Amino acid sequence: MRAVNVRVLQVAIVAIAASWTLAAQAPAPTQVTAQDLRDGLKNPTRWLNYGGDYGNQRYSPLTQITPANVSRLTAQWQFQTDTLGKFEATPLVLDGVVYVTGPLDTGWAIDARTGRQIWRYRRELPPGLIACCGLVNRGFGVLGDRLFKTTLDAHIVAISRKTGAIEWDTPMVNYRHGYSGTTAPLVVKDKVIAGVAGAEYGIRGFIDAYDANTGKQVWRFYTTAGPGDPGHGTWRGTDQKAWENGGGSIWVPGAYDPELNLTYWGTGNAGPDYNGSAREGDNLYTASIVALDADTGALKWHYQFTPHDIWDYDSTQMPVLADLTLGGQLRKVVLFANRNGFFYVLDRATGKLIRAKPFIQTTWAKEIRPDGRPMLEPNSVPSEDGTKVCPDQTGGTNWMPPSFSPSLNLLFVTARESCGVFFSWKEDYAAGDAYRGGAVQRLVDEQYSMLRAIDVLTGEKRWEFPYANQSWTGVLSTASGLVFAGSSGNVIAFEGKSGKQLWHFQTGSTLYAGAITYMVDDRQYVLMPSGTTLTAFALAAF
Amino acid sequence: MRGTLSVVVAAASIAISLGCATSAFAQDRGRAEQRPAKNPYEGKAEAITNGGAMFRTRCAGCHGPDAHGYLGPDLTGFWAAGGTDDRMFDIVRKGIPGTEMIAADPMRVLDRDIWQVMAYIRTLNAVPATAPSGDAANGAQVFRANCSSCHMVNARGGQLGPDLSRIGSARPRAGLHAKLRGTGNFIRPGYEPVTIVTRAGERIRGVRKNEDEFSIQIMDMRERLQGYLKDNLSEVRLEKQSVMPVYGPDRLSDRDLNDLLQYLAGLRGADATSR
Numbered sequence: 094m095r096a097v098n099v100r101v102l103q104v105a106i107v108a109i110a111a112s113w114t115l116a117a118q119a120p121a122p123t124q125v126t127a128q129d130l131r132d133g134l135k136n137p138t139r140w141l142n143y144g145g146d147y148g149n150q151r152y153s154p155l156t157q158i159t160p161a162n163v164s165r166l167t168a169q170w171q172f173q174t175d176t177l178g179k180f181e182a183t184p185l186v187l188d189g190v191v192y193v194t195g196p197l198d199t200g201w202a203i204d205a206r207t208g209r210q211i212w213r214y215r216r217e218l219p220p221g222l223i224a225c226c227g228l229v230n231r232g233f234g235v236l237g238d239r240l241f242k243t244t245l246d247a248h249i250v251a252i253s254r255k256t257g258a259i260e261w262d263t264p265m266v267n268y269r270h271g272y273s274g275t276t277a278p279l280v281v282k283d284k285v286i287a288g289v290a291g292a293e294y295g296i297r298g299f300i301d302a303y304d305a306n307t308g309k310q311v312w313r314f315y316t317t318a319g320p321g322d323p324g325h326g327t328w329r330g331t332d333q334k335a336w337e338n339g340g341g342s343i344w345v346p347g348a349y350d351p352e353l354n355l356t357y358w359g360t361g362n363a364g365p366d367y368n369g370s371a372r373e374g375d376n377l378y379t380a381s382i383v384a385l386d387a388d389t390g391a392l393k394w395h396y397q398f399t400p401h402d403i404w405d406y407d408s409t410q411m412p413v414l415a416d417l418t419l420g421g422q423l424r425k426v427v428l429f430a431n432r433n434g435f436f437y438v439l440d441r442a443t444g445k446l447i448r449a450k451p452f453i454q455t456t457w458a459k460e461i462r463p464d465g466r467p468m469l470e471p472n473s474v475p476s477e478d479g480t481k482v483c484p485d486q487t488g489g490t491n492w493m494p495p496s497f498s499p500s501l502n503l504l505f506v507t508a509r510e511s512c513g514v515f516f517s518w519k520e521d522y523a524a525g526d527a528y529r530g531g532a533v534q535r536l537v538d539e540q541y542s543m544l545r546a547i548d549v550l551t552g553e554k555r556w557e558f559p560y561a562n563q564s565w566t567g568v569l570s571t572a573s574g575l576v577f578a579g580s581s582g583n584v585i586a587f588e589g590k591s592g593k594q595l596w597h598f599q600t601g602s603t604l605y606a607g608a609i610t611y612m613v614d615d616r617q618y619v620l621m622p623s624g625t626t627l628t629a630f631a632l633a634a635f
Numbered sequence: 636m637r638g639t640l641s642v643v644v645a646a647a648s649i650a651i652s653l654g655c656a657t658s659a660f661a662q663d664r665g666r667a668e669q670r671p672a673k674n675p676y677e678g679k680a681e682a683i684t685n686g687g688a689m690f691r692t693r694c695a696g697c698h699g700p701d702a703h704g705y706l707g708p709d710l711t712g713f714w715a716a717g718g719t720d721d722r723m724f725d726i727v728r729k730g731i732p733g734t735e736m737i738a739a740d741p742m743r744v745l746d747r748d749i750w751q752v753m754a755y756i757r758t759l760n761a762v763p764a765t766a767p768s769g770d771a772a773n774g775a776q777v778f779r780a781n782c783s784s785c786h787m788v789n790a791r792g793g794q795l796g797p798d799l800s801r802i803g804s805a806r807p808r809a810g811l812h813a814k815l816r817g818t819g820n821f822i823r824p825g826y827e828p829v830t831i832v833t834r835a836g837e838r839i840r841g842v843r844k845n846e847d848e849f850s851i852q853i854m855d856m857r858e859r860l861q862g863y864l865k866d867n868l869s870e871v872r873l874e875k876q877s878v879m880p881v882y883g884p885d886r887l888s889d890r891d892l893n894d895l896l897q898y899l900a901g902l903r904g905a906d907a908t909s910r
Contacts, residue, residue, distance in 0.1 A: 223742070225742060225743070477684065477687065477688040478688075478691065514692075516688050516689070516691060517688065518684070518688040518689060519681060519685055520685075527742065527743060527744075527745055531688070531692070532692040534692055534696065560848060561846050561847045561848050562846075580847070581846075581847035582847065583847055583848055583849065585848065594848075597848070597849060
């Protein structure tokens with residue numbers, strides 16, 4: 094007995110010592126700092142922001158997977174949400190853990206090595222939600238040991254990164270009036286910045302900043318100019334309060350330039366979508382990009398892509414920040430492939446247009462004049478009998494984020510050639526009801542979808558890969574020269590410089606988000622959401 | 636024309652895909668509204684104008700620009716034949732299962748929109764109903780001899796073409812006439828004619844069931860379901876002409892055609908639901 098006791102004691106001491114040693118060696122839990130967010134993908138094992146870095150380039154420095162070895166890419170694990178709906182989110186990755194939001198206000202922490210769930214978050218949603226296009230969410234923001242997300246009932250919440258528990262919960266606006274939250278927040282310094290969807294329901298769009306610690310609102314910028322706001326005179330016509338229901342939703346996140354301390358946001362369509370008769374004028378700041386002071390929300394500049402939008406041409410695409418040598422001069426620019434079919438290069442300090450060229454066929458406008466205004470085509474106004482306009486209302490591209498490769502100076506855009514017949518009718522506003530003033534017949538025989546590479550120095554198309562079906566897939570590029578995109582459930586790897594298709598994998602469900610890449614245990618993974626599944630790929634081990 | 640028709644079907648499938656995730660919530664909203672038995676917008680000028688634009692956007696592709704029927708049935712005679720406002724509203728809101736008539740998603744189509752479309756249709760002149768003619772019993776025999784090797788009715792027949800158990804609800808007589816005589820070229824999605832050629836030179840004809848960037852799935856003329864890798868094919872050719880033969884007067888007399896149409900008009904799915 095005595096001998097056994099000693100032995101037990103010895104084992105226990107060894108075990109305690111071992112665990113002590115392990116504890117001493119394991120890295121401390123990471124607190125995400127504002128500087129980490131500013132560094133973006135400088136630490137490419139992580140993915141801390143919707144667009145990868147604050148410039149939304151979705152360009153990873155990781156080079157383990159290359160055009161030469163990508164044919165050996167194999168699925169390592171899959172995660173399934175067990176919900177209805179679909180992923181439109183970009184997952185975040187930190188310290189070997191994936192954080193992702195799903196449909197119906199869900200979220201998960203997942204082991205990035207194995208796909209095993211660590212915790213699950215699910216919000217109890219009230220009845221009567223109003224969302225035009227699916228009960229989706231586009232992802233978390235992160236700071237410290239908190240995650241942030243918008244909710245379908247138009248709140249913004251902070252969640253513990255360790256447990257998935259709610260830490261604060263702030264209503265942004267009354268969801269019963271057609272507002273919802275679907276964008277991923279943009280976290281800048283100590284603020285969480287986000288906006289609201291709902292421009293199909295006569296909302297008045299806004300961008301809000303909240304204190305990351307307390308959830309208290311710090312500033313608000315309305316995307317339709319009210320009385321006293323500069324630009325209010327761009328809402329004229331029979332409806333004196335058209336600006337109150339004028340749309341301008343925010344349903345994808347913005348960009349941030351730390352040196353200029355400006356945050357850039359694309360704004361949604363004007364409302365009602367297809368009937369502008371009661372809201373004459375440009376309808377600022379719908380279908381625009383706005384540059385706001387990150388500390389105060391003050392408007393520094395704006396550029397309106399589609400003045401007096403009557404085609405549902407939301408400008409809710411990702412602003413991509415880049416530094417380009419143009420005309421022998423290094424310019425700080427924002428690249429914007431717009432739903433209206435034009436690819437814009439703007440000076441991001443001033444908002445001045447540098448160049449705009451169509452990247453698909455456009456018949457609503459012929460070209461963008463040097464003063465920045467579109468030269469409208471005749472007979473492009475939606476009507477009772479229908480008016481054919483290209484592109485259709487889902488546009489030359491949409492929310493799917495593009496990727497910019499600074500080494501190739503190419504912007505990879507999921508694009509679409511299309512036309513539609515636009516109808517309009519009179520619609521009265523009623524809180525919470527659809528408020529579109531028309532609808533569109535999409536001419537499906539005249540469309541095709543493709544991945545298109547645009548040379549950002551010239552605006553010209555470099556290459557394209559046509560898809561068999563309409564694609565809603567975001568794009569990822571890497572420093573090894575790869576591009577990941579896809580369609581029809583296929584994740585496809587391309588050589589960035591040529592567009593040559595190198596590898597593909599059929600995930601079994603439509604892709605409504607973009608791939609990300611991260612590193613754990615010195616192994617590079619590519620993670621692609623499709624349907625309600627995440628699939629992680631890595632090179633097959635020999 | 637085909638462009639417009641395809642649009643409607645495609646739009647329908649999009650509406651379905653957009654609607655599925657929201658329907659549970661949408662129903663909550665629908666219940667809150669009390670539906671009047673009589674169309675509150677009937678005879679109101681602005682509603683009729685709005686409804687006309689809505690009809691041209693969402694309905695005309697199948698029901699024809701004057702609602703006299705094309706792929707879908709004539710709507711102008713609906714009330715004269717005993718239909719009620721309530722019944723038509725129900726059909727628009729809920730759709731007709733087994734046909735291209737899809738349910739209208741309450742998130743996108745308000746009650747008010749449906750009433751305005753109905754107010755517009757009420758202003759259109761009804762085509763005087765022609766008395767049904769033709770011998771349906773003979774039509775059934777014509778069907779068995781000519782059609783049933785490719786089309787199923789009430790669980791009997793071939794499956795290369797669409798199941799026709801409800802075709803009487805889905806198509807007006809004129810549309811079926813046009814399809815049989817080869818003057819209407821609408822092809823239902825999932826039945827697009829395709830010819831593929833393998834690298835070995837084998838030509839295979841059939842109907843396309845699905846396709847992506849790297850493969851195509853078809854039912855060949857012998858009803859064999861099979862997928863093919865595009866890397867193994869030298870050609871994938873989508874064709875405009877349906878795999879269904881044209882039944883001109885040389886193959887089908889006017890009288891047999893009339894009898895066949897009489898038989899098809901009576902196929903409304905009752906047998907299928909009672910099975």
